[in-house]
Amino acid sequence: QMxxxxxxxxxxxxxxxxxxxxxxSGYAFTDYYIHWxxxxxxxxxxxLGWINPATAATHYSQKFQDSVTLTRDTxxxxxxxxxxxxxxxxxxxxxxxxxxxxxxxxxxxxxxxTMVSVSS
Amino acid sequence: IVMTQTPLSLPVTPGESASISxxxxxxxxxxxxxxxxxxxxxxxxxQSPQLLLYTVSLRAPGVPDRxxxxxxxxxxxxxxxxxxxxxxxxxxxxxxxxxxxxxxxxTRVEIK
Numbered sequence: 197q198m199x200x201x202x203x204x205x206x207x208x209x210x211x212x213x214x215x216x217x218x219x220x221s222g223y224a225f226t227d228y229y230i231h232w233x234x235x236x237x238x239x240x241x242x243x244l245g246w247i248n249p250a251t252a253a254t255h256y257s258q259k260f261q262d263s264v265t266l267t268r269d270t271x272x273x274x275x276x277x278x279x280x281x282x283x284x285x286x287x288x289x290x291x292x293x294x295x296x297x298x299x300x301x302x303x304x305x306x307x308x309x310t311m312v313s314v315s316s
Numbered sequence: 317i318v319m320t321q322t323p324l325s326l327p328v329t330p331g332e333s334a335s336i337s338x339x340x341x342x343x344x345x346x347x348x349x350x351x352x353x354x355x356x357x358x359x360x361x362x363q364s365p366q367l368l369l370y371t372v373s374l375r376a377p378g379v380p381d382r383x384x385x386x387x388x389x390x391x392x393x394x395x396x397x398x399x400x401x402x403x404x405x406x407x408x409x410x411x412x413x414x415x416x417x418x419x420x421x422x423t424r425v426e427i428k
Contacts (some may be wrong), residue, residue, distance in 0.1 A: 231417070233365075241357075241365065241408055243417040257416035291364055301412060302355045302370035309364055 200292050200307035203262035208282050208311045215278040216310045218292035226250040229295040231303060232266065232277045234288040242288075246295070247275055263281075282314045310313035317341050317411050321420035327428045328399045336423045338392045338409035344388050346413060353413040356385060356394050359422075360405040368407075369394065401427055 203217040218230060232244040245256035247266040254266045265278040275292055289309040296304035318341040329332045344352045352372050357365040367376040372392060373385035382403075384395045396403055406422040 239412075240422045241419040241421070247385050255415060259416070293365075299367070299374070299376065300351065301353075302367050302376070303357075303365075303410075304367050305377060306364040306366065 198305055199239070200293075200294060200305055202292060202307040202310045205311040205313070207315065210283055210314055210316055212282050212314075213278060213280045214282060214312050215276055216290050216292075216312070218275040218277070218307050220249075220273045220275070220294070221295075226270055228297070230266075230268075230275045231266075231295060232295045233291045233293060233303075235309075236285075236288040239288075244277070244290075249275060275304075279312070282312075284314050286312065287314045288312060317344075317414060317418050319409055319411055319418050319420040321407075321409060321423050324421060326417045326422055326423055326425045328425060329400060331398055334396045334399050334425060336407055336409075336425075338387075338394070338414050338420050340392075340411055342391045343389045344346075344392075344411050344413045350379045352388050352392070354387070354392050354402065355412065356383075357408045357410060358403075358405050359408065360402075363405075392402060396425075399425075399427075 201219045206214050226249045229246050231246045234242050244260050247254045249268045268275045289311050292307040292310050293303040294305040320339045322337045344354050354367040359365045369385040382397045386393050406424050408422050409420040
């Protein structure tokens, strides 16, 4: 069964950093890009960026260029999203999602989401 | 690219049809392959988004044929024929012709 399993909820203080993991199983990890999307409480979806697990190449939304870092560890089929200099505005559920080339590049598998709460 | 969905809330009666509109601020048509790159996702209560339709009208595996996508260029529609109780949630359109990917605000579908 193909799936993405994310790490658990985090509570951080303003100015801190958080690193969320996304472990892939049931498919060849390096064959599919991973995108990251977030959703603030009661709000819509906001795209952060992508990583190519095969090469570690990344692309970020300009909004997050200086605050988000995407990495991966191919030995454990895991992608990571690190968000720095947290503010209350970063409180959200963070999702990883797989790009399905078989579906012309749509996001076909999503992780269960990781809640990141930022509060002093 | 700004994606604008209407309506934002849609009460529906089971068995009836429902339509959601999604308009983009620029064309999503890729000239070299003729595809328009808009996808539809459904986020059921308490769940992650799930893919319904990709490139306007292609249904993701396992998606019932009650979900029908249409449109091209800048105007797109998701139609749900014969709405069922399990269809409740928030529907999002997303463009992927360019980065950053952008989503519509979401349309909340609820049963009357």
